[in-house]
Amino acid sequence: MKNKIRFGILSTAKIAREKVIPALQSAKFCTIEAIASRNSEQAKQTAALLGIAKAYDSYEALLADPDIDAVYIPLPNHLHVPWSIKALEANKHVLCEKPIALTASEAKTLETIAAKKPELKIMEAFMYRFHPQWQRTLELVQDGAIGDLKTVQSFFSYYNADEQNIRNKKEMGGGGLMDIGCYCVSLSRWLFAEEPLSIFGQVELDPILQTDRLTSGVLQFRKGTASFTCSTQLMSYQRVNILGTTGRIEIEIPFNAPPLQETRIWLHTSAGTDEMIFAAVDQYSIQADLFSKAILDHTAVPTGLSDASNNMLVIDAVFHSAKENRTVYLNQ
Numbered sequence: 109m110k111n112k113i114r115f116g117i118l119s120t121a122k123i124a125r126e127k128v129i130p131a132l133q134s135a136k137f138c139t140i141e142a143i144a145s146r147n148s149e150q151a152k153q154t155a156a157l158l159g160i161a162k163a164y165d166s167y168e169a170l171l172a173d174p175d176i177d178a179v180y181i182p183l184p185n186h187l188h189v190p191w192s193i194k195a196l197e198a199n200k201h202v203l204c205e206k207p208i209a210l211t212a213s214e215a216k217t218l219e220t221i222a223a224k225k226p227e228l229k230i231m232e233a234f235m236y237r238f239h240p241q242w243q244r245t246l247e248l249v250q251d252g253a254i255g256d257l258k259t260v261q262s263f264f265s266y267y268n269a270d271e272q273n274i275r276n277k278k279e280m281g282g283g284g285l286m287d288i289g290c291y292c293v294s295l296s297r298w299l300f301a302e303e304p305l306s307i308f309g310q311v312e313l314d315p316i317l318q319t320d321r322l323t324s325g326v327l328q329f330r331k332g333t334a335s336f337t338c339s340t341q342l343m344s345y346q347r348v349n350i351l352g353t354t355g356r357i358e359i360e361i362p363f364n365a366p367p368l369q370e371t372r373i374w375l376h377t378s379a380g381t382d383e384m385i386f387a388a389v390d391q392y393s394i395q396a397d398l399f400s401k402a403i404l405d406h407t408a409v410p411t412g413l414s415d416a417s418n419n420m421l422v423i424d425a426v427f428h429s430a431k432e433n434r435t436v437y438l439n440q
Contacts, residue, residue: 113400114177116170117143120154121182131392137400144170171198184274185281202230207290208416210281212424215417231409232416239391254352258332261349262292265342283319289338293422296334306437309426325426
């Protein structure tokens with residue numbers, strides 16, 4: 109019986125080369141059989157460097173390969189939905205980088221198309237959720253270790269003002285909220301286990317790039333609030349604080365936890381501080397195995413497309429709120 113999913117990689121993007129491909133290659137339930145680039149030489153060089161058997165000079169050629177079961181899509185944001193749809197049409201399972209789409213409407217379109225092929229698995233690659241530090245954090249919140257969850261504060265920034273970088277190209281879905289703020293939105297919705305009722309956002313645009321370089325948002329949930337700031341032009345920093353009526357959880361490296369380094373979270377209560385240390389793991393490998401197991405076992409993926417669509421709905425609302433300088437109410 110087949111016990112491994114055969115992946116093809118659509119693009120030689122940096123995140124694929126440096127993070128996801130090595131993670132997939134070290135995972136238990138998948139292998140990488142092919143990689144594609146519109147630059148034939150780039151595809152061949154990357155395949156040779158990373159020990160991938162097949163190199164294709166077009167994404168279409170890879171999708172036509174009958175030996176490929178699933179694809180990983182690390183393309184620029186504006187290509188996520190078009191190539192996810194093409195992959196589904198080619199009867200391939202899809203693991204697509206975040207954010208799943210440029211807008212909630214586009215995400216809904218993908219969700220509708222995917223629903224017509226229920227035998228195929230498709231998932232947005234929010235890898236942070238599968239790291240043991242986050243799994244433990246969720247358990248602590250659900251078990252009442254901090255009392256009633258009341259507010260979540262998150263911060264994520266780096267500095268990159270390169271005009272040629274795809275993260276700074278507006279037409280490709282660049283900017284801070286789409287690139288890293290999406291994590292802040294995602295974790296808040298995940299921890300509260302509900303959708304926000306209203307959103308208020310503030311955005312500072314780069315005067316040349318016209319992408320958001322400093323964005324903050326406040327999400328009002330039925331049970332509490334979440335606030336975040338993300339930036340593409342500040343000193344690199346990330347931190348998450350989760351506060352309840354009787355305690356607080358702090359996550360030191362919440363998003364890009366290093367695969368070769370221990371991570372730490374702290375539980376602060378009236379009894380003192382409990383430091384929890386987690387062994388080094390590759391959260392991309394864990395994600396790949398969970399996705400692959402869903403395919404092999406014919407079970408649901410850990411995070412469905414409805415979650416991806418709802419995340420985009422909040423991102424849309426942050427931009428809309430900032431543009432009109434008012435609170436945006438969802439489902440009204």
